[in-house]
Amino acid sequence: MNTRLVGLMRKEVLQIVRDPSAIAIAFVLPVVLLLIFGYGVSLDAKHVPVGVVVDAPTPQTQAFVAGMRESPYFDVREYGGIAAAREAMQERRINGIVWLRGDFSRRALTAGDAPVGVAVNGVDANDARILEGYVQGVWVQWLAREARLRGGRLALPVELQSRIWYNPALRSRDYLVPGLIAVVMTLIGALLTALVVAREWERGTYEALMATPVSMREILLGKVLPYFVLGMGGMALSVAMALWLFHVPLRGSALVLFGSAALFLLAALGMGLLISTAAKSQFVAGLIAIIVTFLPAFILSGFIFDIRSMPEPIQVITHVIAARYFVAILQTVFLAGNVWSVILPNGAALLVMALFFLGIVARLSRKRLD
Amino acid sequence: MLVFEDVTKRFSGAAGPALEGLSLTLEPGGIVGLFGPDGAGKTTLLRLAAGLLRPDAGRVVVLGHDTRREAAAVQGAIGYMPQHFGLYEDLTVQENLDLYADLQSLPHPERPQRYAELLRLTALGPFGARLAGQLSGGMKQKLGLACTLVRPPRLLLLDEPTVGVDPVSRRELWAIIERLVREGGTTVLVSTAYLDEAQHCREVVLLREGRLIGQHRSAVFTAPLAGRVYMVPAGEGERRALQRSLEGAPDVLDALIQAEGVRLVLKEGGAPPVGAQPAAPRFEDAFVALLKPAAAGALPAAPRAVDPPSDGEVIRVQDLGRRFGSFAAVKGVSFAVRRGEVFGLLGANGAGKTTTFRMLCGLLPPSSGSLSVAGVDLRSAPAQARGRIGYVSQKFSLYGNLSVEQNLAFFAAAYGLTGARRKERLSRALCEFELTPYRCVDAADLPLGYKQRLALAGALMHEPDILFLDEPTSGVDPLARREFWQRINAFAAAGVTVLITTHFMEEAEYCDRLVLMSLGEVLAAGTPAQIRARAVRDDLPHPSMEDAFVELIEQHEAGLRSAA
Amino acid sequence: MPARIWALTVKEFLALLRDKVSRMALIVPPILQLVVFGYAASFDLNHVPYAIYNEDSGAAARNFLARFAGTSIFRPVAEVNSDAQAARLLESRDALLVLHLGPHFTRDLLLHRSAPVQVIIDGRNSNTAGIALNYVSAVVQGFNEQWAADHGWDHPPALLKIRAWYNPNLLSRWFIVPGIVGLLTLVVAMVVTSLSVAREREAGTFDQLLVTPYRPLEILIGKALPGLIVGLLEGTGIVLIAVLWFHVPLLGSLAALYLGLIFFLMSAVGVGLMISAAAATQQQGLLGAFLFLVPAVILSGFATPIANMPPAVQYLTYLNPMRYFLVILRGVFLEGDGVSLLWSQYLPLAAIGLLTMATAAWLFRHRLY
Structure with a gap:
């Protein structure tokens, strides 16, 4: 390696060491965010407050309510009348009402409409749907139990047997944490480099650099490599937390994981450098970095919202989000294994994006002031 | 060595070209000075020579390489030190040197010897492990120069290397440059706003508004002035009045306060006043004679009279001290400034002048001692009290991405000017400071000298009673500096109190009284004559202010060093 | 001001x-x-890609699968005839789930016996998987109601009617x-x-x-x-x-x-x-x-x-x-x-x-x- 490049890299490393904020970005940011996410975010509803109204208590209704109480998903609150329950729901004290009408015991086991009135607060549609599923489950269990008590069994024409691969317990953390690593790495990559070129412009150090024999390619490489190493450090830390703190299984190989992380990081750093090079002022660069990094990676990467359910044109747009490819690889490598039919096309896309961003940066950066 | 052939360079957004049809040839060897008023195109010329800009028309050839096609070859052979040399402030002195040695691909075996040479040359040896950001302004410039010189260049381009540098460091910088030429055979092209530095130059290139005025030895420029330069002796108290009266005289082109009296440059065929003694012309006289606009700008109108003049002390500083961690930036400073006085604060870079200023303006709480400005401490006083002061900081600090007019309008409103008065002050500021052509230009894009004018215009908007000026003239051309001092004198005459720091020692002569600071302490206080008298020695019976400055500072620092 | x-x-x-x-x-x-x-x-799923692994050629199976084809929520991407093929589709994310109907599906139903249907689902995105399972069971229960009514099965309604306040279509x-x-x-x-x-x-x-x-x-x-x-x-x-x-x-x-x-x-x-x-x-x-x-x-x-x-x-x-x-x-x-x-x-x-x-x-x- 030539001495110019080594010198530039050493300079960048020294600056990183002296200004703790770069280290904070690479190491503190992922720890804080992963902790908050890992512990704080869950789509698995538990202890949902649900109001139960029993018009005429009988052993059957008792069994039904007991079924609900046994379920970890509900926090059952009994109300004397349906009016009181409705009021509680309006005031957002409960998320749903299960109303066992007066004719419950008489009609429950006959064909026709079930004598159960269920209402949920539909504002959070996802939450409501999950709640519906749980109530439905309690109902079917109760039917099966009643059938058993009568010496028979609940016979349904088609019985669904579901087998869930990769994440049989449907722990949402297992898929949120790998996706989160992609979001965090997007932030790290862009934040690390978004200001570094603009800062040199503002402080006048660029002019002095440019009048030396150093080439633009060396200047850019000197910027990318140290932050790349730093970013990979952050990545390793994130993976370690995922494995040993959150116990997410790693079924694929670590080599594939870090290989794709390297490609992704190059793309993220390239994007940061592009912002920085195009803006030339730290203020504008910071502004753009806030706007284009976090929310797009959060919403369009498939980390929480499934890309396949988005309308066609939006799916096309998601292709410009590097995090999208990385999320796909991470979820697969962690939960499924080395599935090359997922890894190769997504890895290739990351490579293309990295080359694209770095290429544009190289084109935009000229050793001239005009 | 360096050839400009009919070079034109324009910048988008600017009214005229920065350089127009410029042709220039530099012979190898020696130091060539690049002079001209603000906005003459000095920086553009140097950047073109460094291959950082491309000429729009014509060509630039450096050491046989066309900068358009062979910029890399040019940059391999030259050294270029921009106006604000981009030292990495979070790197140490040694690390900055290492970086540039790497960038210039200086072989490792040669480094120890070269470093030793450079550190000896710049006297930075003891500071190798200090962060560049913690060096004083003069030391930063020396380090910048050292970085540029890591690999001895054949052509060295320096853009105002002595701006904001105290006289001691300035002498040291020039000593370095001259040694370099003498021992290394380097050719140096240096731009500067200090006209006395022409004495170091083999040849002088004079620019105005992007065109070449002349390229000669400095003696050629001064020759036509023989017999037109005089000195009118005057005592310390009367110099300012004398200068103002002479300035208005029809035969007089320029009048300048100096130690012994007032220096005059007469118009062609003008007659000297009675009692004037002939003096030898200097390059500065020629510069003024060549470039002073034919119809000199009308003297600024005297500002409104402030409260009836009295002998009351407006600023009082008692045992003022300020520590930053374990470092004492200001140690027990005391002085008092009377109303209507022009009071100078002199000192080397890092002497604690700016820190003192910041405490006086209420920007920094003192660690010890007491201070009062117009009877109050601005830090705890009600906000209206700040309406009586104007402040120009050392670093240009107006809004870079606002236009000149928007900046002025903002400060007018900030000081509560409204309606007709605001309009009148605005148009007068634009006119007085000759900013009208630049009114729609972003402040960040102004030439350095115009930035200073804008800063001053902003601080004067509300006609303050007390003015704090921290190096208001550094980097400003001599013509603008003359106007600036006319204005300051007019203010002082009207009762405005002015506290000023400067690195131009001839400007110290304008002050009524001054203090000389070194390493956070007051070294000497009194009138300019009293300060000069402190440096009288047998071999130096009539020391200039600069001599006195250098002498006193060196004595003090040597004293401290031996004590330690 | x-x-x-x-x-x-x-x-x-x-x-x-x-x-x-x-x-x-x-x-x-x-x-x-x-x-x-x-x-x-959006957490709502549309066009969920699924594969069909149908070993039964009877009318009931066709009838059953038609219910999936009839919604906009599901989108068939492939028909497979081995577990290995199904696995490949899931692995590569080309299908989110596979519906597996055994060879005796129609016969069991006609004999008034419960017929099992296996659904294999990619759980990498557990939220999507959970929601998709809910959708699948809703379709299956719809089929059950219909079949029970048409073929005289006497059984209580397994499907509760649920009303959602404020956002009725969720x-x-x-x-x-x-x-x-x-x-x-x-x-x-x-x-x-x-x-x-x-x-x-x-x-x-x-x-x-x-x-x-x-x-x-x-x-x-x-x-x-x-x-x-x-x-x-x-x-x-x-x-x-x-x-x-x-x-x-x-x-x-x-x-x-x-x-x-x-x-x-x-x-x-x-x-x-x-x-x-x-x-x-x-x-x-x-x-x-x-x-x-x-x-x-x-x-x-x-x-x-x-x-x-x-x-x-x-x-x-x-x-x-x-x-x-x-x-x-x-x-x-x-x-x-x-x-x-x-x-x-x-x-x-x-x-x-x-x-x-x-x-x-x-x-x-x-x-x-």
Whole structure:
């Protein structure tokens, strides 16, 4: 390696060491965010407050309510009348009402409409749907139990047997944490480099650099490599937390994981450098970095919202989000294994994006002031 | 060595070209000075020579390489030190040197010897492990120069290397440059706003508004002035009045306060006043004679009279001290400034002048001692009290991405000017400071000298009673500096109190009284004559202010060093 | 308002809007992002790709599968005839689930015996998997009801009729779009404020400002107003798009909505200015903005309900202005809340705003040098 490049890299490393904020970005940011996410975010509803109204208590209704109480998903609150329950729901004290009408015991086991009135607060549609599923489950269990008590069994024409691969317990953390690593790495990559070129412009150090024999390619490489190493450090830390703190299984190989992380990081750093090079002022660069990094990676990467359910044109747009490819690889490598039919096309896309961003940066950066 | 052939360079957004049809040839060897008023195109010329800009028309050839096609070859052979040399402030002195040695691909075996040479040359040896950001302004410039010189260049381009540098460091910088030429055979092209530095130059290139005025030895420029330069002796108290009266005289082109009296440059065929003694012309006289606009700008109108003049002390500083961690930036400073006085604060870079200023303006709480400005401490006083002061900081600090007019309008409103008065002050500021052509230009894009004018215009908007000026003239051309001092004198005459720091020692002569600071302490206080008298020695019976400055500072620092 | 404070506000606007890039960055992305995110951010599944592994050639199987083909939720991508093929499709994510009908499906049904159907589902995205399973079982139960009625099975209804209040079709867009209104408003407020003081400190203009007769309170107002004004304008635009473009019902009063928007902007601008006033450099300001922004979005209940979080984290969310604003937005949009119902949300926002702004104003002069 030539001495110019080594010198530039050493300079960048020294600056990183002296200004703790770069280290904070690479190491503190992922720890804080992963902790908050890992512990704080869950789509698995538990202890949902649900109001139960029993018009005429009988052993059957008792069994039904007991079924609900046994379920970890509900926090059952009994109300004397349906009016009181409705009021509680309006005031957002409960998320749903299960109303066992007066004719419950008489009609429950006959064909026709079930004598159960269920209402949920539909504002959070996802939450409501999950709640519906749980109530439905309690109902079917109760039917099966009643059938058993009568010496028979609940016979349904088609019985669904579901087998869930990769994440049989449907722990949402297992898929949120790998996706989160992609979001965090997007932030790290862009934040690390978004200001570094603009800062040199503002402080006048660029002019002095440019009048030396150093080439633009060396200047850019000197910027990318140290932050790349730093970013990979952050990545390793994130993976370690995922494995040993959150116990997410790693079924694929670590080599594939870090290989794709390297490609992704190059793309993220390239994007940061592009912002920085195009803006030339730290203020504008910071502004753009806030706007284009976090929310797009959060919403369009498939980390929480499934890309396949988005309308066609939006799916096309998601292709410009590097995090999208990385999320796909991470979820697969962690939960499924080395599935090359997922890894190769997504890895290739990351490579293309990295080359694209770095290429544009190289084109935009000229050793001239005009 | 360096050839400009009919070079034109324009910048988008600017009214005229920065350089127009410029042709220039530099012979190898020696130091060539690049002079001209603000906005003459000095920086553009140097950047073109460094291959950082491309000429729009014509060509630039450096050491046989066309900068358009062979910029890399040019940059391999030259050294270029921009106006604000981009030292990495979070790197140490040694690390900055290492970086540039790497960038210039200086072989490792040669480094120890070269470093030793450079550190000896710049006297930075003891500071190798200090962060560049913690060096004083003069030391930063020396380090910048050292970085540029890591690999001895054949052509060295320096853009105002002595701006904001105290006289001691300035002498040291020039000593370095001259040694370099003498021992290394380097050719140096240096731009500067200090006209006395022409004495170091083999040849002088004079620019105005992007065109070449002349390229000669400095003696050629001064020759036509023989017999037109005089000195009118005057005592310390009367110099300012004398200068103002002479300035208005029809035969007089320029009048300048100096130690012994007032220096005059007469118009062609003008007659000297009675009692004037002939003096030898200097390059500065020629510069003024060549470039002073034919119809000199009308003297600024005297500002409104402030409260009836009295002998009351407006600023009082008692045992003022300020520590930053374990470092004492200001140690027990005391002085008092009377109303209507022009009071100078002199000192080397890092002497604690700016820190003192910041405490006086209420920007920094003192660690010890007491201070009062117009009877109050601005830090705890009600906000209206700040309406009586104007402040120009050392670093240009107006809004870079606002236009000149928007900046002025903002400060007018900030000081509560409204309606007709605001309009009148605005148009007068634009006119007085000759900013009208630049009114729609972003402040960040102004030439350095115009930035200073804008800063001053902003601080004067509300006609303050007390003015704090921290190096208001550094980097400003001599013509603008003359106007600036006319204005300051007019203010002082009207009762405005002015506290000023400067690195131009001839400007110290304008002050009524001054203090000389070194390493956070007051070294000497009194009138300019009293300060000069402190440096009288047998071999130096009539020391200039600069001599006195250098002498006193060196004595003090040597004293401290031996004590330690 | 005194002309002096207005001048400061005008100056802030000029500094923000004179630069073409920052002008664009402030206006275009929020609008673009609302439209894109409004479509993208949804937990509702459409076109779920599934594969069919059918070993039965009977009419009942065809009938059963026709029910899947008949919804827009599912989209058949392949028919396979071995487990290995099915596995490959799941692995490569070409299919989210595989429906496996055994060879005796029709025969079992005709003999009044329960016929098993196996569904194999990719659980990598557990939320998607859970929702898809719900959809599948809804289709299966629909088939069961039909089959039972047509073929005389006597069995109780396994399907409960469930009514959803406020959002009868359970469109998650109705839930998400008001949330995005909050998200984008927050981002805009942070963009305008979080670097504004740090930038002036770096340029030295803040000192120049401090020697003028401005009081810290006036500087604070001058710096906060652009954030409030930009936030209000963009907030209005975003609300209009939500209502006119995405047809999210706006049932409650505009007064309640704007009161919430103003209180929320106060707190967001306060946090932004506090970060900015505490930062020595713009890099630190940017880092601070992200360290606030990301948790604020994640712990707001925007995508994942606060009720699902562990208690310690739930307490943390009380510090988050987004949390209150989302309740206001959803309450006003979907539940028709008025001002009187929302004071419990307004007051914490006002408290956060006042506290952070006071801290920012104090930091203007007292930040250690």
